[in-house]
Amino acid sequence: MLSKSVIEDVLTAALSTGGDFAEIFVEDRFTNNLTLQSGRIETALSGRDFGVGIRVFKGFQSVYAYTTDFEKEGLLKAATRAAQAIKGKTETRVAPFIERSARILNPIEILPQDVEKARKAAIMNKTYEIAKNYHSSISQVTVRYMDEEQNVLIANSEGTFIEDKRVRSRLAIQAVAVRGNRMETGFYGPGAHQGFEFFENLNLEHYANEAARIAVTMLDAAPCPSGKFPVIIDNEFGGVIFHEACGHGLEATAVARDSSVFANRIGERVAPEIVSYIDDGTLPNEWGSINIDDEGENARKNILIENGILKGYLIDKFNGRRMGMESTGSGRRESFRFAPTSRMTNTYIARGTSTPEEIISNTEHGIYAKYMGGGQVNPATGDYNFAVMEAYEVNNGKLGRPLKGATLIGNGPKTLQQVDMVGNNLGHGAGMCGSQSGSIPVNVGQPMIRVSEITVGGTKGE
Template identity: 75%
Template sequence: MKCAFHAAQAFSGTSTIDLIPLKKELAQILHPISMYPRDVEKKRKIDFLKKASEYAQNYHSSIQQVYVRYVDAEQQVLIANSEGKYIEDTRVRSRFVIQSIAAEDNKLQAGFYAPGSSKGFEFLEHLDLQHYAHEASRIAVTMLNASPCPSGKFPVIIDNEFGGVLFHEACGHGLEASAVAKNNSVFANRIGEKVASDIVTYIDDGTLPNEWGSINIDDEGEHSRKNILIENGILKGYLIDKLNGRRMDAESTGSSRRESYRFAPTSRMTNTYIAPGKSTREDIISNTENGIYAKYMGGGQVDPATGDYNFAIMEAYLVKDGKLGKPVRGATLIGNGPTTIKHIDMIGNNLSHGAGMCGASSGSIPVNVGQPMLRVSEITVGGSEGGN
């Protein structure tokens, strides 16, 4: 009421405002829920977490600590605007998080996994808890005895699933209209230009059934859709919200998102991924003579205006003569996103997605990042061992 009062005081004299009657729409339910989390007793959820903790703890004697968490959320959305739009939606998401800590001879290493879905409790019921628990512990145990990673420029194989976080950060943000409309992106004003390798097709698709970053409608009431951003290396489009769309003289792509009503919506990603190619995992590894294999990516930093990035690798291996070698620790990828996507020379056929949270001006929102296994012909690798 206070905001409405102050807005009314901004008008002087008499003004005529044409009122457009609200017309209610129905949001198409693309991501059905079978077990709403609110209907599941807490003990049932706790029992699952205890079981996951036991799986992780019992994996190896060096596992000293296990952290498990289950998060579920139900968000009610109502959008009414001056264009006459009136639409409601309910968003339900569930996520399982596990971290294992291995310790030996004063050394500590962590392994982490955090799958999520736009589902209710059925997500946890059908989740392979043992697999994810064992993976978190396996990563920690494996890296405990890893050798220091060499530094230098190498071909780098990046595995599928959460490997896509590198391109989400280094390229995806540069394709959002919030950056493009202000010319704060290296991709601004380049529609139709070649910006990536011929084998790269980059997609954002909020309609993927029950995926973590999926939505029925965006936060301006536009229906979710599949947006092809880069096709066979050619820049085809951007992720556009209404405000920046007016600045760009372009239509919304159903990409306006926000954490809650406390934030103004803006262009954001949903499920963003590199489309699968034709190579097998075995092809990519066997055709790499001397490189680094990044099995699981860690955190990183990126400058969205330039695409310059710095990413840690949680689990990495040397590749020698077309075969996987010993595990290495302390590996960091240093490069530039627009340059890196031009140097992708092999893409696998094993597309998979990984869940994450993305923070920006409109808050923290769930997003999927994804890709098949792929190879970049050369990336600078910062390691814990000098030289190569």
């Protein structure tokens, strides 16, 4: 992508005013986005984005610059611009590059760039037909197709020199059901760190029917009561609560500044013994998986909470300096336009021993959240509120009528302490996570869990 001699000269320029570490991140990205609505392709957008990011450290100071000019003169100009913000006397030399190959944890069989749009459209049309024909009340189906190929080169003044190819594919299905003046929406968005083979092997019947089923089911939902109840949260995307309310608090971005409720608590009990919380970027072909992070570190499995005890954090290079700790392979960024920082990959509560049937039958009265929707959280405190896309009442150990308008309100660390049953049906859900280094693909996951008490916000009757 760039020659070693050019990269060495750029890093040398970045260190010219006294920096003690310099890094270059070269990115060449291809994207394809198609949208199908009302049985026809409405949009088909393809693009290519190329750029270079240059970062310089001096102690606890970090400076970042980027450019879309990949000529040597333009790169040296960007490196010099970054260096000018650094004041120091120590001269750091660029170490000889040790070129290594990224481990292929996410094998790609079919590059989407090699697949004609007609094959992609065929997948979308089939998905549309399945969802549209689910029930007569389905009035609209929108199918969004996405694939991307991101080629990166990462080199730094410590001798790192590594290239990586990342290929991701995702299908998003939204169904709208209408009855009279009532309208409900269902959604499912599976994704993977895979090529076009992902779409060819995807169970379209399952995902399209689920999106439609949610919409149709919620047409008959009663207003959710409000109060404090035991809440059963199902697997897969149910893990979004702990991703937001706990996961971000375990990132060094917050911990290094003591702006996390988990800061300086290694070795403390933060959850019941039945809870282990893991971030694992090495799961083959999962949506949030990586071969290497965006600082050139190998992906790894990081155990954050083990049997209720806080064991570690997610750490990038710069915040690792602040904390006196090594990187955990967690430095990620949306693109060359962002400096990396500590981020999650596939973060989940580990599998427990209870069956879903046991968890429901052991709940006398409560709320069952089958599919979570969006929400918001204060990362400094862990306070959150999340909408539930599909919910049910639980009475005498059995599922009752569907409920609409359910909102879960609470505090992440406190909710973590109140998990009293963990299921054996671990599953992952694909999503996008936004933070200071941009929007990145992540998986959230868990088995079905029960929380002994969460404040539930409901809706007034119609």
